[in-house]
Amino acid sequence: MKSVQIIIGLMAISIFFGLQSCEPKVGKNDKVRSIGNTSEVLVVMQNNQQKDGKIGLVIEEFLGKEQYGLLQAEPIFDIAYITVKNFSSMFKKHRNILIINIDKESIGTNVESFKNRWSKPQRVIVITAPSTAYFVNDFPQYSESIIDNFNVAERQRILSIFRPSSKNKVLKSVRDNFKFNITIPQGFYVAKTENGFMWIRKEVTEYSQGIIIFSEPYLDKKQFSKESIVSRTNRYLKQYVPGDSPGAYMSLTDEYLVPTWNQVEGMDPAYAIEMRGVWNVVNDFMGGPYVCYTFVEPLNNNIITIMGYVYQPNKKKRNLLRQLEAIIYSVKLKKPQ
Structure with a gap:
């Protein structure tokens, strides 16, 4: 698992070398280009206890499972974690974002998906559940769809770099x-x-x-x-x-x-x-x-x-x-x- 400090360092480097020097000017109604490492998902949690507990374990089990067909073991996605308190505008530019919201007022588990919400190309998925138990029980049934959505965002990001040449x-x-x-x-x-x-x-x-x-x-x-x-x-x-x-x-x-x-x-x-x-x-x-x-x-x-x-x-x-x-x-x- 990566700490928020590591993510800050990586994203700061990406922004400095990738965005400031290479990005075209962005108009008021345009979305900035998304950032983040290839095959990385940024998980936004309400607190560190969620990362270290059952919620973090079930996310790692499915999003961090081994990619089939490689000779050396590698996960489908590298997972980075951050708390909602530290989820600043810089991190909102990440291409793949999974937001976890445990709200006791929620009726069942709800999954929302947003395309290009804060940057482009980007996929933001928000999962709201009334309790940790609900989340852990329901996450597996949504995992393949979540993986598919993030895979699409990855392909779009790669092609946005490849198309000009x-x-x-x-x-x-x-x-x-x-x-x-x-x-x-x-x-x-x-x-x-x-x-x-x-x-x-x-x-x-x-x-x-x-x-x-x-x-x-x-x-x-x-x-x-x-x-x-x-x-x-x-x-x-x-x-x-x-x-x-x-x-x-x-x-x-x-x-x-x-x-x-x-x-x-x-x-x-x-x-x-x-x-x-x-x-x-x-x-x-x-x-x-x-x-x-x-x-x-x-x-x-x-x-x-x-x-x-x-x-x-x-x-x-x-x-x-x-x-x-x-x-x-x-x-x-x-x-x-």
Whole structure:
């Protein structure tokens, strides 16, 4: 758990370097850009006893649970705490805020959600319960919706940073080959293009990020099954994504954990399947987490999979993978006339 002193230091640095030097002037009716670390939720409590007691424990259990699919354990969100007494205008700029209000006059547990209340992009969620017991009992049933709301705010924040540099040759190449738009910031380049396949990479000293796109004719819904997506992905990876050693190639693996398969909402495609898991390089010693999304592109009736992967051995990867997730969520399909 972070103390308010740590948050003040981090946010002060963020404001000094991020807002004062880079922010455009804000008009009276405009919202300032939100602040805060990536994948962080600021929890506003009435007192420190709530943080150290059952309320804090149940919040940590759900919002701080381990993000599935990473090789090193990392929580879905880092949770920072502050009391309502110290909840000043500076902290109200945070992108993800959860406000806890125990009010004995409340009739049951009420959850309110606000978009861009004090800054932009921002999600503020207020939970009011008549007692600690009510809160602890009811929070689990709201937790997935709360996580989804904060994930949306995270993606919006990332894309607001990426969009200004996304009008580049990579975007044009994706649009020409696959007939959809996507936000891809500077730093990425097209490493390989084949018929119905594209490999986009970002290589820096500390880490590698990659985006792999492939398509083929859509025949029936069986192509959305986990087995079909894995088989199809591995076929393209083996053919087009070699490793550094002779005979080595990239592959999805279930040796370390079983990949998840879920239908997701919030993307432009009406129906999309998300998978999370681990990739490795056959005949070599490389691997890392991936997230991929599969959907139908209606203009040519093709089924498309976009896979984002990260390579950063022995270091945390959650935020790098979240960036790729945001990029893929930015897909905008061209609709038939």
